[in-house]
Each structure stands twice: as structure tokens, then as C-alpha cells.
Amino acid sequence: MSPDLPFSQACENNKAPILEVLSQAFSQCISILEIGSGTGQHAEHFARHLPHLSWQASDQAHYLPGLNERLKRAALVNLPQALCLDVTQQHLPVGRFDGLFTANTLHIMSWSMVESLFQRLDKLLNDNATLCIYGPFNYNGHFTSLSNQLFDQSLRSRDAAMGIRDSEQVFALAKSQGFSLHQDCTMPANNRLLWFKRQ
Numbered sequence: 713m714s715p716d717l718p719f720s721q722a723c724e725n726n727k728a729p730i731l732e733v734l735s736q737a738f739s740q741c742i743s744i745l746e747i748g749s750g751t752g753q754h755a756e757h758f759a760r761h762l763p764h765l766s767w768q769a770s771d772q773a774h775y776l777p778g779l780n781e782r783l784k785r786a787a788l789v790n791l792p793q794a795l796c797l798d799v800t801q802q803h804l805p806v807g808r809f810d811g812l813f814t815a816n817t818l819h820i821m822s823w824s825m826v827e828s829l830f831q832r833l834d835k836l837l838n839d840n841a842t843l844c845i846y847g848p849f850n851y852n853g854h855f856t857s858l859s860n861q862l863f864d865q866s867l868r869s870r871d872a873a874m875g876i877r878d879s880e881q882v883f884a885l886a887k888s889q890g891f892s893l894h895q896d897c898t899m900p901a902n903n904r905l906l907w908f909k910r911q
């Protein structure tokens with residue numbers, strides 16, 4: 713533990729079940745781009761336990777100092793310093809990856825930012841890429857739990873553009889970029905891991 717670094721208890725709780733899915737989903741991948749790495753706990757955990765991957769973390773500029781300090785202390789050969797990356801940027805400072813992971817970002821981004829993220833996939837990812845998105849989602853217009861409904865209310869009271877997304881809208885956006893849903897994994901605490909493949 714590094715008590716002086718930004719820390720998320722949720723990441724500590726969910727990193728093991730997410731790793732279980734990613735070890736299958738990214739088994740044939742070499743390079744992964746993570747969008748919205750936040751504290752970097754996920755990046756450190758997945759890079760440590762999936763050493764066949766080069767894990768490229770990224771986030772908006774104000775997250776980078778804490779994030780990069782954690783990655784520096786991890787000192788893993790497959791975990792370079794994080795890139796400054798906002799999905800609304802016109803020019804992305806990165807090459808091509810064969811997998812993309814993002815956790816708990818779609819309900820924080822406005823819907824137009826979510827659309828930007830998907831529009832960028834073509835430039836960011838190789839043809840046979842894998843896409844894994846973790847977080848809470850709605851199904852058929854319904855929350856999957858009371859806790860998700862309350863979480864959605866708290867997000868929208870912070871910022872009206874935030875909110876839990878409809879899975880069907882996310883599936884449609886993914887399809888528009890050539891990705892089809894391979895597995896919709898049920899995760900602890902009413903979350904999902906949406907695993908898409910482009911073939």
C-alpha cells in the first residue's frame with residue numbers, strides 16, 4: 713500500500729474479478745490501451761498479473777501526477793508511464809493497440825464524449841481488436857438494482873450529463889465501429905464487463 717497516492721476502494725474490490733475475465737479476453741493480445749486509468753490500481757494489477765501484455769495507461773492531464781507516481785513505483789517492464797489522453801482530443805498521441813480496456817468511465821463521460829471514444833477506436837485499435845468495458849449498465853431501460861438507481865441519481869445531481877448508460881445504446885455504438893458483443897459478463901456489485909471483438 714502507498715498511503716500517499718490516490719486510492720479507490722472500489723478498484724481494490726473489483727480488480728480480482730475483472731482480472732479473471734481479462735485473462736481470457738486479452739489472452740491473444742500483446743498491447744492494451746486503458747482509457748481513464750484514474751488511480752492506476754487497475755493498470756498496476758493487470759500489468760503485474762498479465763505479463764504477456766504491454767499495458768498503456770492513460771488519462772486526462774489532472775490525473776497524471778498521481779497515476780504516474782503509482783506506475784513508477786510499480787517498476788514493471790510492461791507498464792510504461794501513462795499518456796495524457798482525452799477522448800475528445802482531435803489528435804491522439806498514440807499508436808495502434810490490439811486491445812482496449814476502460815472501467816467506470818462511460819457514466820462519467822457525457823454521451824457525446826462516449827460517442828467520441830467509440831469514433832476514435834478505428835485510429836487507436838488494430839483490425840482484430842478486443843474491447844472490454846467495465847461498469848454499471850441498464851438493460852431494457854431499467855436499472856439492474858436499487859443501488860445503481862441511487863448511484864445514477866447522485867451522478868446526475870453532480871452533473872446532468874453523467875449517468876448510467878443503456879447497454880443497448882453502447883452495443884449499437886460498438887456495432888457502428890465493427891465490434892460485436894462476445895460476452896456480457898455479470899460482475900460483483902451489479903456491474904458488468906462487456907467484452908467485444910472486431911473480426
Ligand SMILES: C[S@@+](CC[C@H](N)C(=O)[O-])C[C@H]1O[C@@H](n2cnc3c(N)ncnc32)[C@H](O)[C@@H]1O
Nearest residue numbers: 748749750772797798799815816817820821825
Ligand atoms: C470514476 S473514474 C474511473 C477511474 C478508474 N478507471 C476506475 O475504475 O477507478 C472516471 C475516469 O474517467 C476519466 N474520463 C472522464 N472523461 C474523460 C475523457 N473525456 N477522456 C478520457 N478520460 C476521461 C476520468 O479522468 C477518470 O479517470
